[in-house]
Amino acid sequence: MRSIFLAIALLASGLNISNSLADCFNQAGQWYSIDPDYLRAIAWQESRYNPKAINYNRDAKGKITSTDYGIMQINDATLRNFRKEYPALTPEKMRADPCLNIYVGAMVLRRNFNQYGAGWLAVGMYNAGVKNREITIRNRYRYAMLIDGHYKDIRAGKIPRKIIERN
Numbered sequence: 001m002r003s004i005f006l007a008i009a010l011l012a013s014g015l016n017i018s019n020s021l022a023d024c025f026n027q028a029g030q031w032y033s034i035d036p037d038y039l040r041a042i043a044w045q046e047s048r049y050n051p052k053a054i055n056y057n058r059d060a061k062g063k064i065t066s067t068d069y070g071i072m073q074i075n076d077a078t079l080r081n082f083r084k085e086y087p088a089l090t091p092e093k094m095r096a097d098p099c100l101n102i103y104v105g106a107m108v109l110r111r112n113f114n115q116y117g118a119g120w121l122a123v124g125m126y127n128a129g130v131k132n133r134e135i136t137i138r139n140r141y142r143y144a145m146l147i148d149g150h151y152k153d154i155r156a157g158k159i160p161r162k163i164i165e166r167n
Contacts, residue, residue, distance in 0.1 A: 024099035024164040028106035034113075039072075039106055040162060041150035042126060045143075046073035049162045051098035069094035071164070072105025082107075099166045120144035 025043075029036030040049075047053035047070070055068040057075075067076045069091045082089050082104065094101050105126075112122035116130075124140025126147075153159040 022163075022165045024102045024166060025162070027099075028103045031103070032106040032110040034106055034109055035151075037151055037154045037161070038123075038147070039102060039109070040154050040159075041147045042105060042109070042123075043071045043102070043162070044150050044154070044159055045146055046127075047071050049160075049164075051101065051164070052095055054095070067091070070101035071098045072101050072108075074101060074104050074108070078104075078108060097167060098164050102164060120148070123147050 023036070025036040025039045028034070029039055043049055046068070049071060051071045053068075053070060053073060055073055056064045057066045057068065059065050068074065069076070069079075074094050076091060079089050079091065079094065089104065094104065109122070109126055112125045116122045116125065121140065121144070124142075124144035127143040128136050128139035130136075150159060154161055
């Protein structure tokens, strides 16, 4: 009965049922109890929805200190930590499988929520980390406000609500 109401609601909203149910943002959001549009907002900020994106983080001297991969820009240090639990996670998989990348990004955000509360501090930590240096605190706040703006723009239709289907 519940699935009938879901199908009717999706049809009434003008969404394609197969896209909505197959969408990795929706699936990861449901799995980790996070609004999928927050995940989209992060993906928009991090990569403009580019599943092949790579970013090299550099220190003041220009030396590469870490690398971010895929649609959610999963950092290689985060991957090293997660490989203790999930040994098969690799940078190559983060770029080759956007759905996996979205799930890993959602897991990062959920763990931040679980540890620091479901608020902007945890959202800011997705990008700026957990250290309590003055610059990090400012960067967390700035990042969280960017995500809030992107979320509102997605909800208002100003930023496209990207659908990513499993490969």
